[in-house]
Amino acid sequence: QQQVKQSPQSLIVQKGGISIINCAYENTAFDYFPWYQQFPGKGPALLIAIRPDVSEKKEGRFTISFNKSAKQFSLHIMDSQPGDSATYFCAASMQGKLIFGQGTELSVKP
Amino acid sequence: GAGVSQSPSNKVTEKGKDVELRCDPISGHTALYWYRQSLGQGLEFLIYFQGNSAPDKSGLPSDRFSAERTGGSVSTLTIQRTQQEDSAVYLCASRRTSGTANYGYTFGSGTRLTVV
Numbered sequence: 001q002q003q004v005k006q007s008p009q010s011l012i013v014q015k016g017g018i019s020i021i022n023c024a025y026e027n028t029a030f031d032y033f034p035w036y037q038q039f040p041g042k043g044p045a046l047l048i049a050i051r052p053d054v055s056e057k058k059e060g061r062f063t064i065s066f067n068k069s070a071k072q073f074s075l076h077i078m079d080s081q082p083g084d085s086a087t088y089f090c091a092a093s094m095q096g097k098l099i100f101g102q103g104t105e106l107s108v109k110p
Numbered sequence: 111g112a113g114v115s116q117s118p119s120n121k122v123t124e125k126g127k128d129v130e131l132r133c134d135p136i137s138g139h140t141a142l143y144w145y146r147q148s149l150g151q152g153l154e155f156l157i158y159f160q161g162n163s164a165p166d167k168s169g170l171p172s173d174r175f176s177a178e179r180t181g182g183s184v185s186t187l188t189i190q191r192t193q194q195e196d197s198a199v200y201l202c203a204s205r206r207t208s209g210t211a212n213y214g215y216t217f218g219s220g221t222r223l224t225v226v
Contacts, residue, residue, distance in 0.1 A: 097158050
C-alpha cells in the first residue's frame with residue numbers, strides 16, 4: 001500500500017518530442033504528488049507537484065496529469081531538449097514523508 | 111546556508127568499520143530526512159525528523175543504522191559494522207513546514223559510501 005510504481009524504467013526521445021512518464025499508487029491517503037529531476041552526482045530537485053484535488057498542472061514545458069479515480073499520475077515534457085536528459089522520480093506524500101517511484105532515465109537525442 | 115550540505119561527499123570504508131555521515135539542513139527547515147539510493151534504484155526512506163517530535167525510524171533497515179539530530183539542526187547518520195550491501199548514496203533532505211502547506215524537499219548532493 002505504500003508503494004509507488006513508475007514506468008518506464010528508461011526512455012529515449014528525439015529532440016522536440018514529448019516525454020511521458022507514468023506512476024501509479026495504491027494508498028488513497030497520499031495527499032501530495034511531486035516529481036523530481038536528478039542529474040548525475042546531484043541530489044534530486046523538485047520539478048513540479050500536484051494535489052489530488054486538481055486534475056492537471058502545467059509549468060512551462062512540464063505538465064502533471066492526475067487521475068484520482070485510477071490512482072495514476074503522469075509527467076509530460078513537451079518539446080523535450082537534450083538538457084532534459086536526467087533521471088525523473090515521481091513520489092507521493094503522506095504524513096510529511098515522501099515515497100518515491102523507482103525512477104525513469106530519460107535520454108533526449110539531438 | 112543556501113542549500114543542504116552533506117559531508118563527506120565520498121567515503122570508502124572497510125567492512126566492519128563504523129561510519130558517520132553528516133547533514134546540515136537549510137536554516138529554518140524543521141523537517142529533515144535521510145534516504146538511501148542504491149545504484150540504478152529509487153530512493154529508499156530511512157528516517158524522518160520533524161521539530162521536537164520523536165523521529166520516524168520506520169525505514170531503518172537494521173539496528174546497525176541510527177541517526178540523531180542535535181538542536182533541531184545538524185543531523186548525523188551512523189552505520190555500525192558496515193557491510194558491502196550498505197554501499198549506496200545517502201541523501202539528506204530538509205523541508206520547511208508551516209500549517210497544512212506542503213513545501214518540497216530540498217536535497218543535498220549526497221554521500222557516496224563504498225564498503226570494501
